[in-house]
Amino acid sequence: MANLEKIKIWIASIRPRTLPAAAAPVIIGLALAFHETKIHIFIAAITVITALLIQIGTNLANDYFDFVKGADTEKRIGPTRSVQAGLVKKNEMLAAFLITFALAIILGVFLIIRGGYPILIIGFFAIIFGILYTAGPAPIGYIGLGDIFVFIFFGFIAVAGTYYLQTLKINYIALIAGIAPGLFSTAILTANNIRDIKADKESGKKTLIVRFGYNFGIAEYIFCVTVASLVPVILVLITKSHYFSLIAVLTIIMAVKPIKLIISRPDPRLLIPVLGITSQMLLGYSFLFSIGWIIKI
Numbered sequence: 001m002a003n004l005e006k007i008k009i010w011i012a013s014i015r016p017r018t019l020p021a022a023a024a025p026v027i028i029g030l031a032l033a034f035h036e037t038k039i040h041i042f043i044a045a046i047t048v049i050t051a052l053l054i055q056i057g058t059n060l061a062n063d064y065f066d067f068v069k070g071a072d073t074e075k076r077i078g079p080t081r082s083v084q085a086g087l088v089k090k091n092e093m094l095a096a097f098l099i100t101f102a103l104a105i106i107l108g109v110f111l112i113i114r115g116g117y118p119i120l121i122i123g124f125f126a127i128i129f130g131i132l133y134t135a136g137p138a139p140i141g142y143i144g145l146g147d148i149f150v151f152i153f154f155g156f157i158a159v160a161g162t163y164y165l166q167t168l169k170i171n172y173i174a175l176i177a178g179i180a181p182g183l184f185s186t187a188i189l190t191a192n193n194i195r196d197i198k199a200d201k202e203s204g205k206k207t208l209i210v211r212f213g214y215n216f217g218i219a220e221y222i223f224c225v226t227v228a229s230l231v232p233v234i235l236v237l238i239t240k241s242h243y244f245s246l247i248a249v250l251t252i253i254m255a256v257k258p259i260k261l262i263i264s265r266p267d268p269r270l271l272i273p274v275l276g277i278t279s280q281m282l283l284g285y286s287f288l289f290s291i292g293w294i295i296k297i
Contacts, residue, residue: 013063013082013093014056017279021154021188022055023048024286025181029162031290032174036167043165046110050123051158053104058130060097062141064090065134069142070203101127115165122161126153144208147220150189155182176235180248180289183228184282190221191278194262195271218262225255225281232289245292251285 026048030039067083067090082088088096108123129149133141140149159178164170193200193209194217200210209217229252232245258274 009082009087010096013060013088013096015059017276018059018188019052019055020279020283020286021150021181021185022051022158024184024282025154025158025178026051026162027286027290028177028181029159029174030166031293032159032163032177033166034294035296040114040166043111043114046107047162047165050104050107050111053100053107054126054130057097057100057104057127058133060093060100061131062134063088064093064097065139069134069139101130111165115161115168118164119161122157126157129153141207142205144206144211146189146193147186147208151182151186154185155179173235173239176238177231180228180231180285181282183224184278184285187221187224187228188275188278188282190217190224191258191262191271191274193217194221195268195274198268214265221262222259225259225278226252228285229255232292241296242293243297244295245289247292248285248289251281251288254281254284
């Protein structure tokens with residue numbers, strides 16, 4: 001029973017609700033490559049697993065460094081952080097994120113063999129920035145650059161990188177398609193930062209929401225989910241095909257509830273579900289868009 005509880009703690013520590021941010025752009029990248037080449041199943045599988053490992057490693061590193069820096073306190077409103085809550089020892093979390101990144105590096109070797117130096121560079125910076133998000137003298141997430149980092153790495157780079165691993169080429173369609181998952185992932189971060197605005201202020205964590213206020217957070221969230229949902233329209237206008245991908249625009253319907261909730265300015269605890277709903281939007285969009293793109297008309 002004790003082992004089962006420990007497993008549950010570690011599952012919670014990897015923050016499952018954030019994992020679609022890693023998987024979704026890979027799914028989209030594979031869909032874009034479907035009509036361009038025969039899909040390399042092994043490379044596709046390794047790409048998904050490596051992306052998830054980097055996301056998990058980043059989450060575990062955040063748990064560790066947020067505790068070390070004192071950003072996680074008993075006043076925290078969001079999901080429990082394992083080290084801060086005393087559920088996992090600090091050294092255990094340190095070992096966990098180092099091992100996770102090590103596994104990502106080992107699997108990444110197969111991707112580097114396939115894609116060469118571009119993939120090596122992408123993988124290197126993905127891991128380094130994953131650590132520096134909350135580590136170092138000026139953590140990315142503490143100085144308001146987290147949104148940009150998330151948009152670029154979970155958008156352009158993840159989609160175009162996946163597409164490149166399959167086709168060994170890159171095009172502007174892959175870059176435009178990367179806008180959607182990048183914005184949805186940024187919306188997930190925005191929901192998190194809106195919820196934690198008070199705690200972040202007290203801990204000196206200067207997210208964009210802390211810098212520019214709650215109303216900016218509302219505008220950023222609405223902008224991200226709206227523009228992301230409309231990306232298929234842009235792609236269809238450019239390609240004059242893939243009309244079924246427009247079904248992904250319906251994802252915007254899922255945004256109604258979280259937008260109303262955010263605008264109502266409720267108790268921060270009531271905003272916890274917004275992160276989960278936004279994550280579901282990202283995953284739902286990636287599947288709808290990918291299926292629609294593959295059904296080429």
